[in-house]
Amino acid sequence: MSEPPTTRRSSNRTETTPLGDHEPIRRSIEVEYWVIDEQGRLTEPGDLVEASPGVEREFIAPLLEIKTTPCETTAALRNELxxxxxxxxxxxxxxxxxxxxxxxxxxxxxxxxxxxxxxRIQDQIIGADFEYVRHCAGTHIHVEQQPGREIDQLNTFIALDPALALVNSSPYFRGTRLTTGARSKLYRRLAYADLPHQGTLWPYADDTAEWEGRLERRYNEFVTEALDAGFDRETIESCFDPESASWTPVKLRDQFSTVEWRSPDTALPSQVVRLADDLVEVVEQLLDAEVRIGGDTGRITDDAVVLPAFETVQTYVDASIQDGLSSDAVRSYLDRMGFDVSAYDPLAHELDTREELTEEHARQLRLEYAARLEQDVQQARSVSAD
Structure with a gap:
């Protein structure tokens, strides 16, 4: 099927470096893991946060976050993580x-x-729905902004959001099967149901001024909600700024000078590193290519990055959350957008064996996948030693 005519071209494309003569693109990862005891029960990390640089507590008790520094190569990122x-x-x-x-x-x-x-502010604003967020562990991938191509990069990451299907890692919420990508549904569809602009994927942006305007509007809405909930402006502004008060899955981060993709689930570290590498490869391609927006399918070739209409991206995102890589449409789309889909084996499809899970079975699964993570780390270290 031929690609329909494109309808829009990203507006701030500039030639900043000669063909094929680019500086290394830095990338970093933030990944969250549940901490369990010897019986598979959730527990607090305690002094695990002191075991290494880049280890931090998350906002809920049994969650630990491990961050890398910006790395210039996949090998450096893998080694550090x-x-x-x-x-x-x-x-x-x-x-x-x-x-x-x-x-x-x-x-x-x-x-x-x-x-x-x-x-406490988020809890008051979002109300009972904030409980959904407490059940989510994810991965954030940061890729260094490329001068003059920031909006091309942002828009491309928006179009690549269905790639969350590559690392879906749990279909369950409170023991009941919710959907293949349960975290994405909890976070996007349920937690922010009453603040839809905060947690959903935003459309493509024309330029950085438009992006900054969106952040300001969302921030003002958030501040208004917090004021209505009884908080004073000084307290709100000490905890949030326009960049940190939105939870949209793809963000242009001025603070870190990155484009941040927040959609992936937590997963085995080897899967996360592969995903980060694939994102960087796409950015490397768009530096020497024209980025165009329009049509129904999308594709990446040697000389063009064609992003489908945003409504089409949303359709693929929905299928990625609902069916993951069981969706032929999602697999085909991700293949056209530069991913080797066959290289991924999402954990959610392994887990998706029944509609209900008891607490005892949940503890057994946590122990099993904690062991899988250890094996993943030891295998990678053995390969690196060779």
């Missing part, structure tokens, strides 16, 4: 704890927050 993970796992082993690479805890009734004014 796996080294930091290995340090955490060594300490966890002495305490009979484990890290679970699943996007939800599978079956858990309620999860406690860490005390925080920022969390």
């Amino acid at each position: 796996f080294e930091r993970l290995n340090r955490v796992l060594r300490r966890a082993d002495t305490q009979d704890k484990g890290l679970v690479p699943l996007a939800t805890p599978v079956n858990e009734d309620s999860i406690a927050d860490l005390p925080s004014e920022r969390t």
